[in-house]
Amino acid sequence: MTEAVLVIIDPATKQPQGASPGDRLRLADPAEPQIRVTDLGITRGDGIFETFGVFDGEIQAMQPHLARLARSARMLDLPELDLEVIEEGVRLAVREHESVPQLSVKLVVTRGIEGIEDPTAWALAFVGEDYSGRQHNGLKVVTLDRGYRHDVAQTSPWLLQGAKTLSYALNKAVIREAKRRGADEVIFISSDGYVLEGPNSTVIMRVDQSFVTPRTDQGILEGTTQHALFGIVESLGYRSEYRYVMKDELDRADGVWLVSSGQQLSPVVELDGRPLVRDIELDQALLKRLMARTD
Ligand SMILES: Cc1ncc(COP(=O)(O)O)c(C=O)c1O
Known part of the structure; x- marks a missing residue:
């Protein structure tokens, strides 16, 4: 079985001055716990997601998925998302994954930890179901x-x-x-x-x-x-x-x-x-x- 690849993303547009996209993406171990138990994505299902299809390394419909993610974020009154850094997070997950004919990337953005509400986000590249x-x-x-x-x-x-x-x-x-x-x-x-x-x-x-x-x-x-x-x-x-x-x-x-x-x-x-x-x-x-x- 090939290993999944996890990229943790800091997705909100508002960032300290001088933060570059690279600082806001971090590879992490998908087999280790990464999400706090008080994250509203877990406690309330309060968040959004997209699943990208990847065939022979090509990510399909990147811009339509990002546009839909932004639409979902507006409907949930989430903070404005930095789509550039999110796109780079998805691409990084694919680049870091072993080359396979078919891959999925699940991108999740939650409202964040209860009481703090700074969005949590990640992209997980994995070999999905056989359809x-x-x-x-x-x-x-x-x-x-x-x-x-x-x-x-x-x-x-x-x-x-x-x-x-x-x-x-x-x-x-x-x-x-x-x-x-x-x-x-x-x-x-x-x-x-x-x-x-x-x-x-x-x-x-x-x-x-x-x-x-x-x-x-x-x-x-x-x-x-x-x-x-x-x-x-x-x-x-x-x-x-x-x-x-x-x-x-x-x-x-x-x-x-x-x-x-x-x-x-x-x-x-x-x-x-x-x-x-x-x-x-x-x-x-x-x-x-x-x-x-x-x-
Ligand atoms: C409710 C619902 N409708 C439609 C779709 C199809 O969307 P897409 O073709 O962008 O994957 C999905 C995909 O996950 C879905 O969850």
């Missing part, structure tokens, strides 16, 4: 009610829907619920019937010559993988659309996928117990293009 099974065999997915209307981000922004927060206990719980129902994954539906996202992924469907993803004003994340995929499908001559999608449209789609930085792209082969159509050649072509991208 080849789901990429090639596909996923059985169940739809679950998220319990919020599709316009929750506008009506109740304090619920932080659409921020990538550390509070992912729910996102883990729904996978256990899917397993209890004999499935692998989940697609959330709003309480008023709109398709939203997976607990760790963006939903894509194909309708004839168009690739469609749910609009992100519904309290869901703007996916970096989805964005890259739309560039790829457009170059292949398909159209792409962000719009509202009702559950019954998903049932009738010409293809459904879950996409994210780790798994890249996995076809959905069964939805709520019913088989879905699948084009294996297209799945493989899209996966190959996604994994080979270098931006």
